[in-house]
Amino acid sequence: MWTLSTSTGSGYHHGDLRAALLDSALALLNTAGPGELSLRAVARHAGVSPNAPYRHYRDKEALLAALATRGFTELGERLAAVAPGKEPGAEVIAMACAAVDYALDHPGVYRLMFGQACSSHPDTIAASDAAIAIVAEHIAAVAEPERREPLRIGIWALVHGLSTLLLDERLGTPTRAEADALVDTVVRTMLGAGPERPDGGSAAR
Template identity: 45%
Template sequence: MDSAAASAPATRRYHHGDLRSALREAAERVLVERGAAEVSLREVARAVGVSHAAPYRHYANREALLADIAAGGFDRLRERFAALPQSPEPAAQFAAMAQAYVEFAVAEPAIYRLMLGPEVRKADHPVLAKAGHRVLDTLRRALVALGVPAPATDEAMAAWGFAHGLAQLLVDGRLEADPEVDTPLDVQRLVGRAARLFVAGLRAV
């Protein structure tokens, strides 16, 4: 099989779809398999069967591509929040959001690290900043439902901080129970209790 035939499937995938999406999907695969440092515009162009110059029609540079992937991660997280069953009890809804956040981080650790890590500055990429703000707005609304005065920015940042801390410890494999004094680690129980403690703290202030 010659090289043109070998590249034909990738080229057909591009012609039948959207180049930007194809590049992003190829870059996500590299990110998940090998890490953010290994993502390059040249490699993803080769993966989808286009010229090395083609990605620059959509992405100014490698960081812009990473920002687009991170924005997609925030959108998927927000979709998880939107898919949660609506509870009549705001505290239960908040706890469910905390669970969904941690579950997302554990399910997509490479994307999660990119979203919250130092590789891409939100301030430099409006698409990423807007995606992050949409998630923050969802969290703000949950806190306002708990009785926190709008816009609840400080409380939302604090809530994000506690959920992020637990998620990061789990993703990094740093969260362990002491077998001499604790029962085996139950992540769902832990996140639920942390959420209840956070709500209790809000109500005590």
């Protein structure tokens, strides 16, 4: 399993050069954004020669795509780790919270994952599709066949929208617990498993 590091690093000494370059690219991405990222800057941060990154990445776009691919892979691992719930829709709610938590944990990579620069790279598309497939699998356990695709799209859009609003602080600056509670409430409402109506009935499905 990959681990996204946020350390500034003290140079590359041994081991996996590809991973060291990605870690350095991530550190620079979080501090300066993708616009300021370059292979030369990544090499300098990793403590290797200016030509070293070209052994693995032909250009900056390939490096960014590798970061986005790794992000989708790790997001998929978080989604796959969601445990079965005891109530209908619990897995979907937990999955949504896991996805938003990932965005809040890795804001630079998350923005890159959904940015235009990496949207057409085959590896990134494959990793994104794999993560979406996990979402679809969770939804299939709680929804009738005819509702699964629109619900998958709705949940995916909802999670991405909430993540973006939280990252941009358009919803204030909630604590992580408050953010999780917000995601829980919003997804429950979308699933029709929200608070009971005053007349004692449940929310419409």
